[in-house]
Structures are given as structure tokens and as C-alpha cells.
Amino acid sequence: MILVPTAPAAHLAFDLAAWAAGLGLGLVLYRWRLREATQRLAVSTGPGYVAALAVGAVAGAWAAGSLNTLQGPSPALSHSIVGALVGAIAAVEAYKLARRVKGSTGAVFVGPFALGAVIGRWGCLFAGLPDRTYGTPTSLPWAVDLGDRVGRHPVQVYESLAMAAFLAVFLIGLKRRSDWTIRRGFYVMCVWYAAQRFAWEFFKPYPPVLGPLNLFHLLCLALGTYGLVFLALDRRRERLARP
Numbered sequence: 001m002i003l004v005p006t007a008p009a010a011h012l013a014f015d016l017a018a019w020a021a022g023l024g025l026g027l028v029l030y031r032w033r034l035r036e037a038t039q040r041l042a043v044s045t046g047p048g049y050v051a052a053l054a055v056g057a058v059a060g061a062w063a064a065g066s067l068n069t070l071q072g073p074s075p076a077l078s079h080s081i082v083g084a085l086v087g088a089i090a091a092v093e094a095y096k097l098a099r100r101v102k103g104s105t106g107a108v109f110v111g112p113f114a115l116g117a118v119i120g121r122w123g124c125l126f127a128g129l130p131d132r133t134y135g136t137p138t139s140l141p142w143a144v145d146l147g148d149r150v151g152r153h154p155v156q157v158y159e160s161l162a163m164a165a166f167l168a169v170f171l172i173g174l175k176r177r178s179d180w181t182i183r184r185g186f187y188v189m190c191v192w193y194a195a196q197r198f199a200w201e202f203f204k205p206y207p208p209v210l211g212p213l214n215l216f217h218l219l220c221l222a223l224g225t226y227g228l229v230f231l232a233l234d235r236r237r238e239r240l241a242r243p
Contacts, residue, residue, distance in 0.1 A: 001151040004144045006128025014123025021119055022112030028112045033174045037107045037182050044101050052095040053088050060087015068215045069132055071207045078132065080118060082197055082219050089190070089226060104234060106186025112168040114189065118160050125156040135203045153203040162196035184234055190227030194220040 028037050041049075064083025069076050095202065124133040128146045135153030137143075143151030166189065173181035180188060198220040206214040 001143045001145050002154075004125060004128070004146055006126055006147055008127050008176045009129050010128075011049035011131055014120055014126070017044065018116040018118075018120035018123070022116040025115050026108065029174065030108065033177070034108050034182065041105050041108060044099075045096070045105060046099065048099075049092065049095060049105070052091040053174040056091025057084040060084050060090070063087070064215065068206055076132075078159060078237070080216070082193070082216055082223065085113070085190070085193070086219050086223055089223070103237070104184060104186050104230070107182045108187075110170055110181075110185045110189045114163050114170065117163040117193075118167065121156040121160040121163075125154060128191035133204075135200075136205050138203075155200045155203050156219070158200050158203075159197065162200075164192070166192045183238070184231055187227045187231045187234065190223050192230070194224030194227065 046052060061079040061081070061084035062077065064086065065078035065080035066076075066082065069078040080161070092105070096102075124131050125144070125146075128134075129148060133156060134146055135144075135155040137150050137154050139151060140153070142154060144154045144157075145151060170181060170185060173185070198217055201214055201217050201220070202212075204214070204216075206216065209215050
């Protein structure tokens with residue numbers, strides 16, 4: 001069992017680091033490979049796009065997080081990264097539908113989101129039990145003790161490593177100028193994030209809402225379905241556009 005030093009303030013510190021690193025990576029990727037995609041995004045979507053994204057992300061984050069923690073023995077408001085992602089997607093897709101914008105507009109956000117998850121999840125780990133993102137008890141050699149002498153699944157580390165693996169594949173794809181990274185990278189990220197997060201949710205003590213599934217399981221199912229459906233639609237548009 002690995003003893004992890006914890007402090008609630010660690011969450012904010014890692015969140016700030018995640019935001020800064022994500023912004024920095026976004027600027028690097030813009031200059032390196034995504035300048036054209038970013039310019040197309042700005043032209044096709046208009047200024048309301050960012051506002052829709054921000055409102056959807058904030059609303060989704062607090063709605064999903066709070067709906068989960070308010071069910072527990074000590075109800076409290078909280079926020080969730082998967083809720084933010086689902087909320088942002090819902091708001092942006094509604095905005096795109098109103099503006100008749102087709103195709104993916106999320107390529108510029110893939111790298112920053114993935115890196116933010118990689119770094120931010122360590123903040124959840126070091127924040128300890130008050131963060132309410134800890135895993136269920138386990139006797140595995142890599143179990144972590146967050147201060148209560150109970151070995152738990154380091155679910156935060158699982159997610160961080162899973163997103164680091166995706167980020168590595170995405171960056172390799174960008175280096176090779178693979179078509180999927182720019183045209184469908186966001187949809188692929190949604191499918192990957194949903195799949196790995198769905199798996200880790202079985203190692204969390206959250207209250208079930210449908211059989212053995214908790215709220216985040218259901219959000220991941222919705223997110224994964226969105227990614228798969230829009231992947232298929234984009235591939236169909238690509239085929240029809242060929243001479």
C-alpha cells in the first residue's frame with residue numbers, strides 16, 4: 001500500500017497547472033499543425049461559439065457533479081470533468097445546428113483537454129478523501145492510502161495514464177499528418193475518454209442510479225454514443241464528397 005500525502009488545496013494547484021499546460025499545448029499545436037483548422041473554426045462558427053461552449057461546460061460540470069454528490073450521506077455541491085465535456089458538447093452542437101455548421105470543430109481542443117485530464121487527475125489524488133473522487137478498497141500492491149489507512153484503487157492515476165496514452169497517439173498522428181487527428185480527432189477522443197472513464201467508474205463508491213451503473217456511467221454511455229455516431233456521419237460525408 002502506498003501512502004499518499006494529501007491536502008485539499010492540492011486540487012486547485014493542479015487545476016491551475018492543468019489550465020496553464022493545456023493553454024500552452026494549445027498554442028504549440030496551433031503553430032505546429034492546427035493553424036488552418038483553428039482559422040476555419042473562427043470563420044465558420046462566429047463569436048457565439050466560445051460563449052456556448054463556456055456556458056455549456058460550466059453548467060454541465062456543476063450539474064453532473066452535484067447530482068452525484070447530493071445523493072451521498074453528506075450532500076454537497078461539486079463539479080465533474082465529464083459533466084463539463086458533455087455540457088459543452090450539447091451546447092456547441094445546438095449552436096452549430098442553429099448556425100448550420102457541419103463537421104467537427106473540436107480538433108483544437110483535443111490536446112488541451114487530454115493534457116488537462118492527465119495533470120488534473122493528480123490534483124484529485126493529492127486532494128485526498130475530501131475531494132470525493134477516491135476509489136473503492138482493494139488489496140492490490142499499488143493501492144493508495146489517502147489518510148484513513150484503507151488501501152484504495154488509485155482511479156485518478158488510472159484515468160491520468162489512460163489519457164496520457166491517448167495524447168501520445170494523438171500527437172504521433174498529428175506529426176504524421178494523419179487525417180483522423182484533425183478531421184475526427186475530437187470524436188475519437190470522446191469515444192476513448194468515455195470508454196476508459198466507464199471502466200474506472202466500477203472502482204468508485206458512487207451511488208447507482210440504474211442497476212449497477214452510476215450517473216457517470218450513463219454520461220459516458222451518452223458521450224461514447226455521440227462520438228461513434230458523429231464519427232460515422234463524418235465518414236459518410238467524406239465518402240459522398242469524393243468524386
